[in-house]
Amino acid sequence: MHCTTKVRRMALELSGSIAALVTPMAPDGSLDLSAWERLLEWHYAQGTDGIVVGGTTGESPTLTLAEVVKLVSLAKACFAGRPVLAGSGTNSTATTIERGQALATAGADALLVVTPYYNKPTQTGLIAHFKAVAAGSAVPIVLYNVPGRTAVDLLPQTVQILADEPQIVALKESTNSVPRIQDLVDRVGERFTILCGDDPVAAASMLAGARGVISVTANVVPRAMHEMALAALAGDADRALALDGTLRTLHDVLFVEPNPIPTKWALEQLGRIGSGIRLPLTPLSAQAQAVVAAALAAL
Secondary structure (H helix, E strand, C coil): CCCCCCCCCCCCCCCEEEEECCCCECCCCCECHHHHHHHHHHHHHHCCCEEEECCCCCCHHHCCHHHHHHHHHHHHHHCCCCCEEEECCCCCHHHHHHHHHHHHHHCCCEEEEECCCCCCCCHHHHHHHHHHHHHCCCCCEEEEECHHHHCCCCCHHHHHHHCCCCCEEEEEECCCCHHHHHHHHHHHCCCCEEEECCHHHHHHHHHCCCCEEEECHHHCCHHHHHHHHHHHHCCCHHHHHHHHHHHHHHHHHCCCCCCCHHHHHHHHHCCCCCCCCCCCCCCCCHHHHHHHHHHHHHC
8 A cells, every 4th residue: 555645643623524434445345445546545545534434324233343443544644633433332342342443444534323223222331332432532523423224312302411522523424314413513513523414405404503424425425424514514595405415316316225235336446446345235226326326428
């Protein structure tokens, strides 16, 4: 690996378009580290404001800890001066702490910690879980609420409690609700960073006070998402919504099958990555390929 950007110390600032990156893979499912480096360099040049490594879009359920450590280490060499977040959350508090410590050692600037899935903790359990994870971490924690995948919802009043923890600095809110974002901003926005986790409502969420978006769409059109976020954060609603309007179809079709299946296929068509994806995910169906191809052509 030979990324040319120089690593330097940085103060963590989470804002703008933060790309939840796919993980490039060879046809046999092994990591394609050369493609990973090229992808990182492209995003850096396109203005992407930060990245998430090993999140949902990166196929976190099928990545080993050693693989995510390797991806994070390479990302730090390519993305100097901009935040590198690493997905570390599991449905075990002890395992989440262990993973977080390894990823912080690898160079992660912050940890993206999803709510514990499947075992359905109460709000009291969520508070205890995230406080324990924060206490065991040497780097900041970003909460991740995505009830559509986890079957548990981190409620705004619970976020308000967790925002008092110094090591917990932000929330990725993926409920596709601008009123929910507005509620969170009203509760904690002056002292805590709210990030939208759904591209279709990202522009409106930032105009409502969110500080950025953790984006799937940015995988495919990083410059456009960066420019849209800049406009929204500057309060230029007309420009932000106009730019978002050109991306609306893409926001939708990238979920025509479960994420990241359509995104990886789109990037393959653009020559950015190969065809690899890991079971139980499978390649994009022929019917869906026509839908995604039409959206790419329209851009």
